[in-house]
Amino acid sequence: MDVSCRSKRKRTIFTADQLERLEKEFDRQQYIVGSQRFYLAADLGLNETQVKIWFQNRRIKWRRQNLALRQSPVRSRFEGEETE
Numbered sequence: 001m002d003v004s005c006r007s008k009r010k011r012t013i014f015t016a017d018q019l020e021r022l023e024k025e026f027d028r029q030q031y032i033v034g035s036q037r038f039y040l041a042a043d044l045g046l047n048e049t050q051v052k053i054w055f056q057n058r059r060i061k062w063r064r065q066n067l068a069l070r071q072s073p074v075r076s077r078f079e080g081e082e083t084e
Helices: 016-028 034-044 048-079
Strands: none
16 A cells, blocks of 8 residues: 555644633533534534544643652652651
8 A cells, every 4th residue: 555645634723712712621521522522613613523633632631741740749759758
């Protein structure tokens, strides 16, 4: 199969207003499905797939941030303690 024949999918560039609304919806709920996704996509002028992928990527970012926050205080707390 010749991969060079396929055109590469273009990256979606979200506007500041779209990102603000997506972040607000993410703060309310991390998963958006069905008609909620349909109406949000329509409101933002995006398609449902773009909204779905944005939420998937945002959940991954959220998990990474929370994991880093949970690990750093524990690590620093034990670094300063002496063993008995």
